[in-house]
């Protein structure tokens with residue numbers, strides 16, 4: 536039976552605790568509607584499926600997204616690392632009000648490099664803008680440039696979360712198409728990435 540999607544894409548949300556990973560994912564997917572502001576620490580990982588359509592080079596793609604929400608608490612770190620495997624996209628969250636959460640990105644990016652062999656598209660997300668900030672845009676831009684990853688600031692009050700998701704998915708599809716063009720037999724090139 537043919538699947539009802541063109542690509543299945545795994546995207547992981549990572550970052551220090553309370554950086555707003557689950558909050559953002561809830562807004563993207565409608566999960567836990569009504570209790571979205573409550574802080575309930577993620578225990579281990581959660582999986583949410585979302586289907587979207589995106590246009591790349593004038594073609595519409597049906598995408599099945601596996602969105603993996605991971606725990607930021609240190610005690611889960613080893614457990615979480617395993618989930619970077621086979622991911623095509625990784626959101627690396629930082630709370631712009633907390634320097635500690637930005638420092639943690641140094642550690643997390645090394646773990647991503649170690650556990651993700653697929654060269655996932657990584658996007659640093661400066662979250663909670665609009666509150667008193669402790670991390671400057673310059674610091675985050677420099678980090679993103681040095682690590683050769685994407686960068687965005689996120690204002691969920693403007694419903695920006697779906698824009699960053701679409702941007703991520705488009706980047707992943709571009710990479711899949713590029714790999715195909717170059718005859719690179721990646722898992723992505725097979726059309727299904729789990």
Ligand SMILES: Nc1nc2c(ncn2[C@@H]2O[C@H](COP(=O)(O)OP(=O)(O)OP(=O)(O)O)[C@@H](O)[C@H]2O)c(=O)[nH]1
Nearest residue numbers: 552553554555556557558572574576577606607663
């Ligand atoms: N002001 C503000 N608060 C936010 C924003 N995003 C999340 N929060 C709040 O931050 C707290 C933590 O959010 P979570 O999304 O649960 O944090 P998390 O990163 O999933 O944390 P762990 O699961 O422990 O790793 C919650 O109380 C949210 O309401 C934001 O953009 N602005």
Ligand SMILES: [Mg+2]
Nearest residue numbers: 556557576577
């Ligand atoms: Mg969480």
